Amino acid sequence: DFNERCAQCSEVNWGLTDGGRFYCRSCHNVTERTREVVNTDFISNARIQTISKGLRKQEKTDGECEWYVCEGFQVVLKKQAEALEALGVCPQMKDEILCNFWRRYLQKSKQAYCNRPAGETVKALSVCESSTDVDSEPERPSLLHLLSVSESEGDLQTDCSLASSTSKVSESISVCSGSVDGSSYFMKNQKEKLRMTMPMTLSFCYMALLWLREPMTLSDLLRFVVEGHIPYLNIFQHFPEKMKLCGLDLKIFCVESWPVYEEVYNKMLELAAFLDLPRFPDITDSSFLHPDILCMKYLMEANLPDELHNWTCRVVKKIGIGEVDFLTLVPGKKPTGNVKYDVLAAAVIVVVLKLLFLLDDHYEWLLSDFAEERSKNNKEGVPYFEFKKWYKVIKCSLDVEQKKLDEERAKYLWRCEKPLFYSAKKKSKVLKRRQMVVNLQNQFGKLSGSVRPAEKPNPSSFQLSWSEENTDGSCFHGHSLKGILQEKCGLLTAMNPDYWLCTIKLCTEKLCGHLAHYREVDFPQSYHFVLRLFSFLLRIQPSCIHDEVCVIELKLFNKKLCKKPKYNTCLRK
Amino acid sequence: SSREHKLNFKKSKEVCLSYIQDAMLQKQWKRAAEFLTFYVESLEKDYSTQYMGPSEMIWRIGTEILCHHSHSSMKEFNSFIEQMKTLGVKRYLKVCLEHTFHLLCNGLIDEAYQNLSLAESWRFGEQTVIQDKEMKLIQAYKGLLDYYSWSKQKNILLEHDQDGFEDLSVEQEMHSCFRKAAVNLKEIIKIPGVWDLFVKCYVDLLEFYGDHDEARQVLNEYAYNSKFPANPNAHVYLYHFLKRHGESKKSLISALKILHDIVPSHELMIDFNTMLQKSRKRKKRRLGLEVIFAGLDYAGWKENVKAWSCLARQVKQIVISEKHLDWIKQEWSSRKDWWPAFHFSRYLAKRNWQENESLSHEKALVAGILLGKDCKYFKYVSHQGCKAQVKRFRILKKFVNKHNPVYLRICG
Numbered sequence: 001d002f003n004e005r006c007a008q009c010s011e012v013n014w015g016l017t018d019g020g021r022f023y024c025r026s027c028h029n030v031t032e033r034t035r036e037v038v039n040t041d042f043i044s045n046a047r048i049q050t051i052s053k054g055l056r057k058q059e060k061t062d063g064e065c066e067w068y069v070c071e072g073f074q075v076v077l078k079k080q081a082e083a084l085e086a087l088g089v090c091p092q093m094k095d096e097i098l099c100n101f102w103r104r105y106l107q108k109s110k111q112a113y114c115n116r117p118a119g120e121t122v123k124a125l126s127v128c129e130s131s132t133d134v135d136s137e138p139e140r141p142s143l144l145h146l147l148s149v150s151e152s153e154g155d156l157q158t159d160c161s162l163a164s165s166t167s168k169v170s171e172s173i174s175v176c177s178g179s180v181d182g183s184s185y186f187m188k189n190q191k192e193k194l195r196m197t198m199p200m201t202l203s204f205c206y207m208a209l210l211w212l213r214e215p216m217t218l219s220d221l222l223r224f225v226v227e228g229h230i231p232y233l234n235i236f237q238h239f240p241e242k243m244k245l246c247g248l249d250l251k252i253f254c255v256e257s258w259p260v261y262e263e264v265y266n267k268m269l270e271l272a273a274f275l276d277l278p279r280f281p282d283i284t285d286s287s288f289l290h291p292d293i294l295c296m297k298y299l300m301e302a303n304l305p306d307e308l309h310n311w312t313c314r315v316v317k318k319i320g321i322g323e324v325d326f327l328t329l330v331p332g333k334k335p336t337g338n339v340k341y342d343v344l345a346a347a348v349i350v351v352v353l354k355l356l357f358l359l360d361d362h363y364e365w366l367l368s369d370f371a372e373e374r375s376k377n378n379k380e381g382v383p384y385f386e387f388k389k390w391y392k393v394i395k396c397s398l399d400v401e402q403k404k405l406d407e408e409r410a411k412y413l414w415r416c417e418k419p420l421f422y423s424a425k426k427k428s429k430v431l432k433r434r435q436m437v438v439n440l441q442n443q444f445g446k447l448s449g450s451v452r453p454a455e456k457p458n459p460s461s462f463q464l465s466w467s468e469e470n471t472d473g474s475c476f477h478g479h480s481l482k483g484i485l486q487e488k489c490g491l492l493t494a495m496n497p498d499y500w501l502c503t504i505k506l507c508t509e510k511l512c513g514h515l516a517h518y519r520e521v522d523f524p525q526s527y528h529f530v531l532r533l534f535s536f537l538l539r540i541q542p543s544c545i546h547d548e549v550c551v552i553e554l555k556l557f558n559k560k561l562c563k564k565p566k567y568n569t570c571l572r573k
Numbered sequence: 574s575s576r577e578h579k580l581n582f583k584k585s586k587e588v589c590l591s592y593i594q595d596a597m598l599q600k601q602w603k604r605a606a607e608f609l610t611f612y613v614e615s616l617e618k619d620y621s622t623q624y625m626g627p628s629e630m631i632w633r634i635g636t637e638i639l640c641h642h643s644h645s646s647m648k649e650f651n652s653f654i655e656q657m658k659t660l661g662v663k664r665y666l667k668v669c670l671e672h673t674f675h676l677l678c679n680g681l682i683d684e685a686y687q688n689l690s691l692a693e694s695w696r697f698g699e700q701t702v703i704q705d706k707e708m709k710l711i712q713a714y715k716g717l718l719d720y721y722s723w724s725k726q727k728n729i730l731l732e733h734d735q736d737g738f739e740d741l742s743v744e745q746e747m748h749s750c751f752r753k754a755a756v757n758l759k760e761i762i763k764i765p766g767v768w769d770l771f772v773k774c775y776v777d778l779l780e781f782y783g784d785h786d787e788a789r790q791v792l793n794e795y796a797y798n799s800k801f802p803a804n805p806n807a808h809v810y811l812y813h814f815l816k817r818h819g820e821s822k823k824s825l826i827s828a829l830k831i832l833h834d835i836v837p838s839h840e841l842m843i844d845f846n847t848m849l850q851k852s853r854k855r856k857k858r859r860l861g862l863e864v865i866f867a868g869l870d871y872a873g874w875k876e877n878v879k880a881w882s883c884l885a886r887q888v889k890q891i892v893i894s895e896k897h898l899d900w901i902k903q904e905w906s907s908r909k910d911w912w913p914a915f916h917f918s919r920y921l922a923k924r925n926w927q928e929n930e931s932l933s934h935e936k937a938l939v940a941g942i943l944l945g946k947d948c949k950y951f952k953y954v955s956h957q958g959c960k961a962q963v964k965r966f967r968i969l970k971k972f973v974n975k976h977n978p979v980y981l982r983i984c985g
Contacts, residue, residue, distance in 0.1 A: 256581050256583075257579050257580060257581030258579070258580045258581070260579055406588075409580060409585055409588060410588045410589040410591075410592045410611065411589065411608070411611040412580075412585045412611070413611060413614060414582050414585070414614060415614045415617050433616055434617065436616065436656055436659075436660070437613050437614050437616050437617060439656060440609075440610070440613040440616075440631070440635070440653075440656065441610045441613055441614075443649065443652075443653060444610045444613070444635070444638070445606075445607075445610045446644075447602070447603065447606035447638065447639075447644060448603055448604075448606045448607035448610060449606075449607070
C-alpha cells in the first residue's frame with residue numbers, strides 16, 4: 001500500500017477517490033498516484049496466459065520500444081472490444097471470441113512469414129507451425145501479447161520466438177516507420193495472406209458480434225464508429241506511450257475516411273474464409289438479426305403501423321429468407337448465408353409498402369384519400385393509417401434529421417490533439433501548424449456565438465422515436481390498416497391489385513459490382529422517399545437498399561415472371 | 574459506386590467550405606465563423622498543389638468574417654493577419670499589402686506605415702525575386718504615405734509662416750519625407766499601368782520644389798507612352814498642369830485631343846471647344862464644332878447650359894458669317910433623326926422653360942437654326958419668353974426669324 005508522506009501535510013493517511021487516486025484524508029490533497037488494480041479474473045481464466053519476457057527487449061532511448069504492426073492492431077482491437085463492451089455487448093466477445101479470432105488470424109497470416117528467406121526479420125514460431133487446432137492448446141504460451149493486460153503494466157512484449165529479429169535490420173527500417181515492419185508492410189505479397197487494415201478491424205468486430213449473435217447490426221456498428229463510441233479515427237491516441245508512430249505507420253493506422261458498409265462486410269466474408277471458420281451459430285427466428293425481428297424494429301423506427309409486421313412476415317416466409325440455412329453464415333470461397341440483415345429487413349419493408357401502396361406517385365395518394373373517407377365511418381377508436389399523414393410527419397422529421405446529419409458531416413474534425421509526424425524532420429513544422437490550427441479554432445470559435453460543446457450523441461439503437469402518448473397524432477404505430485384493406489373470401493387483402501418491378505433482370509456483380517443501377521430520376525418520388533428514409537437510418541446509399549429490393553421482388557414474383565416476360569409490366573398480384 | 578460517397582477528409586472539408594460560403598453569402602457571420610473553426614484543420618493537410626489551397630481560403634474567408642462580424646476588433650484582425658503571414662511564404666507580401674489597405678481603411682495610418690516598412694525589409698531567397706511586383710507596390714504605397722506626411726508637414730509650415738514662426742525641424746522633416754516619397758513614386762510610375770494617384774502626388778511634389786521639367790516629362794510619359802493603358806486622367810492631369818504653367822493655347826489644345834477621342838463626353842470638352850472656337854485656324858474651328866456636338870450626344874450633357882451656350886455661340890457665329898454652313902450640315906446629318914426627340918421635344922421645351930430659362934434660351938437658338946422657326950421647341954420657348962417680356966427672347970426670335978432661310982439650306 002501507499003506509505004509516503006503527504007506533500008502538503010506530511011501525514012500518512014490515505015484514502016482512495018472514485019477515480020482510483022490516493023488522497024490525503026487529513027488535508028484532502030489528491031495525488032496522481034493510482035492504485036494498480038489487480039484483476040483476479042485474468043488468472044482464473046485458463047486461456048489467459050502470463051506474459052513472457054522475450055529476447056527482443058531492447059528499449060531504445062526516449063522510452064521507445066520496438067513494436068510490430070500486428071501489435072498495433074492488437075491494441076486497436078482491444079480498445080474497440082472494450083468500447084463494445086461498454087455499449088452492452090457481452091464480455092465474452094472481448095475475452096474469448098475476438099481474442100481467438102485474432103490469434104487465429106495471426107497464425108494464418110504468419111504462416112506466410114516463415115517461408116521468407118533473406119530480408120525478412122521475423123521468424124515464425126515453431127509453436128504455431130505445429131499447432132493445427134487453436135482450441136486444443138490451453139497450456140501453450142501465448143503467441144502474443146494478451147488483450148486483457150492493462151496498460152499500466154507498460155511495455156508490450158511478445159514472445160521470444162516471434163521476435164527473433166536481428167537488431168541491425170530493425171535499425172535500418174526504423175527510419176521509415178516507428179514500427180519494426182511498418183515500412184515493409186506494403187511491400188509484402190498480398191495473395192498469400194490477408195493484410196490487416198483499419199477497416200478490417202471493424203470486420204473483425206462485426207464477425208465476432210455475428211458469431212455471438214449480438215443485437216447489433218453492421219449499420220449500427222458503423223454508426224457507432226462514426227459517432228465516436230467505438231475508437232477508429234485517431235486510434236493511435238490510445239497506443240501506449242512507448243509505441244511511437246511515424247512514417248509509414250501513419251499510412252497503416254491513420255484513417256482519413258469513414259468505413260464503407262460494403263467494404264467492411266465483404267472483408268468480413270473474406271476474413272471468415274481466410275480463417276477457415278466453420279459454420280457460424282444459427283440465426284433463428286428468435287435471433288435479433290432475423291428479418292422478422294429486425295423488421296419489427298425498423299417498422300417502429302419508421303413510425304409505421306405494427307400491423308405491417310404481419311405482411312413483412314408473410315413476405316419473409318414466402319421467399320424463404322427466414323430459414324436458418326439462408327441466414328446463417330457458412331464461410332468459404334463461395335460463402336452461403338452471406339446476408340446483410342439490416343439491408344434485407346429494410347428492403348422487405350419497402351417491398352411490403354409497394355405491395356400495399358404501389359408507390360407510383362399516384363395510387364398511394366388516392367388510397368390515402370380513400371382511407372380518409374373510410375375513416376369517417378370508423379367507429380372503432382383505432383385510427384386508420386393514412387399514407388398522406390404519415391408522409392408529412394416523416395418527411396418533416398427526416399428533413400430535419402438529414403439536415404442535422406449533413407451539418408455534422410461538414411463539422412467532422414479529423415485531427416486530434418496528438419499530432420502525427422511522418423518523419424522527425426517534419427516534426428517542428430507539424431507542431432507549428434497544429435498550434436496555428438488551435439489558435440484559429442479558438443479565435444473563430446469565440447466569434448461563433450454559441451458555445452458548442454463537443455458532445456457525442458448518446459449511443460442509442462433507435463435514431464427516431466415516436467411515442468404513442470403524443471396527442472398530436474404523430475405516432476402511427478397503433479394505426480390500423482383496415483383503411484386500405486378489403487375483405488375477400490374472409491381474408492383481408494390489399495386493395496392495391498398492381499405491382500411494378502424495379503427491374504426485370506439483375507445485373508451481375510462482376511460487371512459493375514451492383515445488382516441494379518439506381519437512379520433517382522428513373523423511379524417514382526414516393527419510392528425514392530422510402531429509400532431515403534431507410535438510407536438515413538442505416539447510413540448507406542439508397543442504391544444498396546434498392547439492390548436488395550430487386551432481389552426480393554424477383555424471388556417473390558419468380559413464377560409470374562416466367563410467365564410474362566414483358567419489360568416493366570405492371571403485375572397483377 | 575459506393576466509393577464516390579465515401580466520406581473522407583477531403584470531401585468533408587469541401588462540404589464544410591460550401592457551408593461557409595453559403596453563410597457568407599447570407600451575411601451570417603457567426604455561422605460562417607462556426608464552420609470556419611471546423612475547416613481550419615485542413616491546414617494540417619495542406620499540400621499547396623491546388624490552385625487555391627486551404628491557407629489562402631482561410632486567409633480570405635477569415636478576413637471577410639473579421640471585417641464584418643460585429644464582435645471583432647482591429648486587434649483581433651491584426652493578430653489573425655500576423656498568423657496568415659506565416660502561413661504561406663509565397664503570399665507573404667500580398668498579405669502584407671492587403672493588411673495595409675485594411676489598416677488605411679480604418680484610419681490607422683501609422684500602423685499601415687510600419688507594416689509597409691516591415692514588409693519592405695523582408696527577404697526570403699528567391700521568393701523576394703518572385704514577389705518583385707508586390708514589393709514594388711509596397712514601396713509605392715510607402716511612398717504615398719510619405720507624401721501624405723510631407724503634405725501634413727507642408728501645411729504646418731504654411732500655417733507657421735502665416736503666424737510668422739520659423740520651424741526648422743518641421744522643414745527638415747518635410748524634406749526628408751519628400752525624398753523618401755519621390756524615390757518610391759518615381760519608381761512605380763515607370764511601370765506601365767494606371768497610377769493616377771501616385772502620379773498626381775509625385776507631380777505635386779515636383780511642382781512644389783520647382784522641378785517643372787521633370788513634372789512635365791512625367792506627365793507626358795504617363796499620357797503618351799503607348800505601353801501605358803489608355804487613361805483619360807493622364808490627359809486631364811497634363812492639361813491642368815500646362816494650364817497652371819501658362820502654356821500656349823496650342824499646347825493646351827493638343828493636350829486635349831486624345832481626351833476627346835477617348836471620352837467625348839468629358840467636361841473638359843467645353844474648355845476644348847471654347848479654345849477651338851476662338852482659333853484662327855479653320856481646321857481647329859471645325860474640330861471645335863465636332864467636339865461640342867459630340868459632347869451633347871450624351872445624356873449627361875442634356876441640361877448643361879455652358880455646353881449649349883458654346884454650341885449656340887458657334888452656330889450663331891457661323892450663321893452670321895454665312896461661311897461654313899456645310900459644317901453644320903455635316904454635323905447635323907447624322908443627328909437630325911434623333912436629336913429632335915432627344916433634345917427638342919415639346920415636353921422638354923416646357924420643362925426647360927420652367928426649370929432653367931437660360932438653358933431654354935440657348936437650346937432654342939440651336940433648335941431654331943437647326944429645325945427652323947416652326948419647330949416645337951423654338952416656338953414654345955420663344956413664345957413663352959416674349960410673353961414674359963424677357964428681352965433676350967425677343968432678340969432671339971428676331972434672330973431666328975431673320976435667318977430662317979439658313980435652316981432651309983441646312984436641311985435641304
